Amino acid sequence: MTGGLDGPAPEERPTPAGRRTAQGIRVDPEVEAEHEPRRTVISTLVEHEPGVLSDVSGLFSRRQFNIESLTVGPTDDEGRARITLVVEEPDPGIEQIKKQLRKLVPVVSVRELEPDAMRRELALVKVNAMRPDQVAAVAEMYGATTVDASPETATVEITGSDQKIDAAIEAFSQFGIREISRTGTTALARGTTDTARETPPEESAQQTNPQQPHADDD
Amino acid sequence: MDSDPMVALTGQVARDFVGNDAFQETDTTGVTTPVTKDNTFASDPDTVGSDVSEAFALAREGRPGPTLVDLPKDVSNADTDCEPDEPKVPDTYEVQERADPEIVEQAARRIENSSKPALLLGGGVIKGEASEACREFAIEHEIPVITTMPGIGSFPEDHELSMEMAGMHGTGYANMAVTHCDTLIGIGTRFDDRLTGGIETFAPDAELIHVDIDPAEISKNIHADYPLIGDAETVVTQLAEEIETSPQATKWRAQCQQWKSDYSMAYDAPEDRPIQPEFVVEALDEATSDRAIVTTGVGQHQMWACQYWTYTEPRTWVSSHGLGAMGYGLPSAIGARIAADDDQEVVCIDGDGSFLMTLQGLSVAVRENLDITVVVLNNEYIGMVRQWQDAFFEGRHSASEYNWMPEFDKLAEAFGARGFRIDEYDEVADTIEEALSYDGPSVIDAHIDPQANVYPMVPSGGDNGQFALAEDQL
Numbered sequence: 001m002t003g004g005l006d007g008p009a010p011e012e013r014p015t016p017a018g019r020r021t022a023q024g025i026r027v028d029p030e031v032e033a034e035h036e037p038r039r040t041v042i043s044t045l046v047e048h049e050p051g052v053l054s055d056v057s058g059l060f061s062r063r064q065f066n067i068e069s070l071t072v073g074p075t076d077d078e079g080r081a082r083i084t085l086v087v088e089e090p091d092p093g094i095e096q097i098k099k100q101l102r103k104l105v106p107v108v109s110v111r112e113l114e115p116d117a118m119r120r121e122l123a124l125v126k127v128n129a130m131r132p133d134q135v136a137a138v139a140e141m142y143g144a145t146t147v148d149a150s151p152e153t154a155t156v157e158i159t160g161s162d163q164k165i166d167a168a169i170e171a172f173s174q175f176g177i178r179e180i181s182r183t184g185t186t187a188l189a190r191g192t193t194d195t196a197r198e199t200p201p202e203e204s205a206q207q208t209n210p211q212q213p214h215a216d217d218d
Numbered sequence: 219m220d221s222d223p224m225v226a227l228t229g230q231v232a233r234d235f236v237g238n239d240a241f242q243e244t245d246t247t248g249v250t251t252p253v254t255k256d257n258t259f260a261s262d263p264d265t266v267g268s269d270v271s272e273a274f275a276l277a278r279e280g281r282p283g284p285t286l287v288d289l290p291k292d293v294s295n296a297d298t299d300c301e302p303d304e305p306k307v308p309d310t311y312e313v314q315e316r317a318d319p320e321i322v323e324q325a326a327r328r329i330e331n332s333s334k335p336a337l338l339l340g341g342g343v344i345k346g347e348a349s350e351a352c353r354e355f356a357i358e359h360e361i362p363v364i365t366t367m368p369g370i371g372s373f374p375e376d377h378e379l380s381m382e383m384a385g386m387h388g389t390g391y392a393n394m395a396v397t398h399c400d401t402l403i404g405i406g407t408r409f410d411d412r413l414t415g416g417i418e419t420f421a422p423d424a425e426l427i428h429v430d431i432d433p434a435e436i437s438k439n440i441h442a443d444y445p446l447i448g449d450a451e452t453v454v455t456q457l458a459e460e461i462e463t464s465p466q467a468t469k470w471r472a473q474c475q476q477w478k479s480d481y482s483m484a485y486d487a488p489e490d491r492p493i494q495p496e497f498v499v500e501a502l503d504e505a506t507s508d509r510a511i512v513t514t515g516v517g518q519h520q521m522w523a524c525q526y527w528t529y530t531e532p533r534t535w536v537s538s539h540g541l542g543a544m545g546y547g548l549p550s551a552i553g554a555r556i557a558a559d560d561d562q563e564v565v566c567i568d569g570d571g572s573f574l575m576t577l578q579g580l581s582v583a584v585r586e587n588l589d590i591t592v593v594v595l596n597n598e599y600i601g602m603v604r605q606w607q608d609a610f611f612e613g614r615h616s617a618s619e620y621n622w623m624p625e626f627d628k629l630a631e632a633f634g635a636r637g638f639r640i641d642e643y644d645e646v647a648d649t650i651e652e653a654l655s656y657d658g659p660s661v662i663d664a665h666i667d668p669q670a671n672v673y674p675m676v677p678s679g680g681d682n683g684q685f686a687l688a689e690d691q692l
């Protein structure tokens with residue numbers, strides 16, 4: 001074998017004092033360094049065109065981002081659709097998700113919602129209706145409406161947070177659940193706060209020095 | 219990953235057939251989504267011109283990258299009265315050119331107060347035409363300069379401040395400098411794992427100032443203490459204007475010089491062994507001008523080409539970095555020849571395995587009479603694989619021995635190019651001279667020491683400061 005070089009061997013070299021975490025953050029004994037995953041909602045406004053949904057979902061699988069749910073639907077502007085994502089990642093991962101989403105050309109704007117944002121999910125639950133009165137009682141408890149009934153089955157519609165839906169499903173399971181279909185979470189920010197919207201042209205022209213490419217992003 | 223602006227125009231079956239698994243149909247936009255910056259299916263002859271203009275604009279704007287327009291046969295054959303739009307990126311695509319002045323100010327204070335500063339120049343410096351600005355900045359403030367592999371050429375390697383390339387096969391001195399600096403100014407770099415080695419031990423004492431035009435690169439792999447989003451040249455100019463006093467780093471610079479002599483790249487060339495590859499690379503460098511362009515395949519020869527050629531100009535080093543695609547050498551030499559000035563030589567330093575992957579390109583080079591010189595560092599091995607098998611798999615040479623390699627000089631002649639062969643040290647200089655002076659494509663089959671290995675080496679995920687100088691240190 002040839003090709004070795006001369007010089008002090010590894011064990012003869014000085015070593016630096018510091019270290020980084022696996023997330024590339026310098027370990028500072030004063031500061032908590034490891035980031036725990038947290039669940040959050042990211043809302044994105046996208047161009048309403050073919051392929052956008054697969055661009056977004058492909059990005060998540062390719063980069064191994066942990067995604068809990070994804071919903072998509074039209075908005076008041078027919079050229080735009082909103083995709084709402086629930087993700088669970090440590091802080092650096094959430095930052096990466098937002099940046100990678102912004103890089104997609106058809107993505108107009110991206111915003112992480114505050115924890116108090118309104119989140120809603122809809123579920124259709126089809127149960128055995130041997131005891132229709134009891135089914136109705138449970139439905140009432142969760143504010144669910146019966147949308148279909150047959151001699152053997154009842155299908156109820158429940159809207160609410162995913163915790164509420166989980167609880168309702170748990171309660172309905174006593175009757176025997178035949179099938180469930182859930183939409184995944186959709187969300188809007190509270191009050192006058194914007195969820196994720198288009199930058200009006202005059203506003204983007206006024207941006208003197210946006211650190212983020214989109215002015216209304218967080 | 220290499221941020222190359224490239225536009226692909228691909229042929230598709232006629233619109234009526236799409237989705238039916240027609241003859242030669244492929245979902246091209248689907249399969250290329252993960253590897254393009256953006257792609258479009260051209261669905262209308264009236265807008266196809268604008269689709270193509272937009273693809274050109276997007277490929278170049280901001281962080282460059284590949285774009286693609288898929289052209290159904292009936293769209294490309296159709297007539298239209300529409301003129302394409304001027305190349306323009308879509309409104310949703312925004313690029314930030316100037317970094318936040320507050321962070322620039324903080325970064326400038328950090329640099330002023332640093333006692334061990336280092337610049338790390340990546341490929342973005344060259345793509346962003348910021349080499350000149352970085353040179354001035356480094357020299358003005360006497361900051362040692364390390365490059366990544368794509369950053370080769372952004373700073374002259376014969377300058378005292380140059381530490382050359384860091385990373386897996388970087389120089390020992392660059393790896394010492396990157397490991398021990400207290401302030402690292404990374405410009406246009408992705409902090410790829412071949413550069414960083416293990417994240418835990420990468421520049422562990424350094425506060426990182428990271429300049430990049432792509433916000434998603436900031437804090438992706440290494441946390442940036444000073445994130446500066448913007449165009450490399452603009453931000454370096456912002457920093458230069460903000461800095462009032464140069465860092466006091468005399469001791470650090472002396473230390474860097476000391477490392478340069480401690481870990482010199484001087485190699486052995488024993489008389490009783492076949493030619494050493496480093497010798498051939500140095501002889502080629504010697505025989506060509508400073509502006510000569512080097513292209514490579516992927517493997518050991520690529521690393522020797524990085525280490526033993528002294529690059530002084532941007533865009534003289536052309537290689538497949540992020541994907542490490544063997545076979546890149548000859549096609550990129552053809553491209554470089556067409557793009558380069560007439561007085562720039564184009565040399566492809568290739569491996570025997572890599573050359574075999576795309577050598578049919580010689581027919582193009584002969585047809586167009588392109589003046590390129592291919593030098594195959596022929597070790598009759600898939601050498602880099604053999605080196606890893608020796609180091610990490612007890613020498614089990616699985617599928618890495620190629621002692622049935624063709625005679626590349628004769629193969630070149632068969633294509634109508636000139637072919638040469640080198641077996642001895644005393645043939646090296648003359649053969650190179652002759653091949654370079656031939657006005658057309660030539661191939662030198664240089665038979666080098668099959669056992670030659672590339673060092674220094676930081677094993678995958680290892681500590682850059684603990685690079686091995688020989689196999690027993692791995």
Ligand SMILES: Cc1ncc(C[n+]2csc(CCOP(=O)(O)OP(=O)(O)O)c2C)c(N)n1
Pocket residue numbers: 515516517518519520541542543544545568569570571572573595597599600601602603
């Ligand atoms: C297309 C492709 N296939 C496989 C590899 C994996 N690989 C990396 S280096 C290498 C060996 C290259 O051999 P050669 O071109 O002869 O160069 P040498 O290392 O001998 O200089 C291989 C197989 C790759 N990088 N690209």
